[in-house]
Amino acid sequence: AQSVTQLGSHVSVSEGALVLLRCNYSSSVPPYLFWYVQYPNQGLQLLLKYTTGATLVKGINGFEAEFKKSETSFHLTKPSAHMSDAAEYFCAVSGGYRDDKIIFGKGTRLHILP
Amino acid sequence: DAGITQSPRHKVTETGTPVTLRCHQTENHRYMYWYRQDPGHGLRLIHYSYGVKDTDKGEVSDGYSVSRSKTEDFLLTLESATSSQTSVYFCAIRSGGTGELYNEQFFGPGTRLTVL
Numbered sequence: 001a002q003s004v005t006q007l008g009s010h011v012s013v014s015e016g017a018l019v020l021l022r023c024n025y026s027s028s029v030p031p032y033l034f035w036y037v038q039y040p041n042q043g044l045q046l047l048l049k050y051t052t053g054a055t056l057v058k059g060i061n062g063f064e065a066e067f068k069k070s071e072t073s074f075h076l077t078k079p080s081a082h083m084s085d086a087a088e089y090f091c092a093v094s095g096g097y098r099d100d101k102i103i104f105g106k107g108t109r110l111h112i113l114p
Numbered sequence: 115d116a117g118i119t120q121s122p123r124h125k126v127t128e129t130g131t132p133v134t135l136r137c138h139q140t141e142n143h144r145y146m147y148w149y150r151q152d153p154g155h156g157l158r159l160i161h162y163s164y165g166v167k168d169t170d171k172g173e174v175s176d177g178y179s180v181s182r183s184k185t186e187d188f189l190l191t192l193e194s195a196t197s198s199q200t201s202v203y204f205c206a207i208r209s210g211g212t213g214e215l216y217n218e219q220f221f222g223p224g225t226r227l228t229v230l
Contacts, residue, residue: 043223100162101159101172104149
């Protein structure tokens with residue numbers, strides 16, 4: 001079975017500062033990992049995904065995440081926050097290609113301070 | 115953007131009435147999913163489909179049923195709506211694939227349902 005824990009339901013950073021959103025997962029098989037973003041009154045949009053291969057994954061809008069198996073983590077980072085990054089972010093895990101389902105974390109709302 | 119539409123986008127109904135939400139895709143994707151989103155709970159899977167007439171339960175399936183009679187449509191039915199089913203409902207689709215070709219889920223715009 002898979003599960004995801006997102007540390008911090010709300011995170012605030014200043015514009016131009018580093019963004020770090022934390023995600024830890026649990027999986028009994030090699031996982032596939034995802035970060036999605038949700039802007040107000042919209043559906044979810046994929047930021048990036050890790051399936052196999054390179055553990056540092058680059059996504060859209062300057063975000064990246066690193067798969068660390070030893071730490072069971074998949075933290076999301078962005079070097080310099082923009083006001084437009086204010087949104088809710090969801091980490092998700094699936095049990096690889098054989099798993100039809102993905103499990104979502106409870107989300108972290110990112111606030112950008114001017 | 116993936117071709118997913120949900121209808122209606124907003125609905126207010128009364129306790130005890132039946133409600134059907136529709137998800138329609140133009141991508142011919144094999145997998146379709148229904149989630150509900152509630153504050154503090156993230157997204158929780160209600161039901162999903164892995165082909166026409168092939169469906170399975172998710173973690174919060176009680177009180178919900180689904181049907182998929184053709185590839186493009188996935189219906190979610192609340193047989194007798196309750197106030198606890200007030201939520202935002204999202205449909206998602208996925209084509210399949212493995213490894214680097216693994217195709218993630220694409221989400222619709224959501225349906226906001228209020229049960230009074």
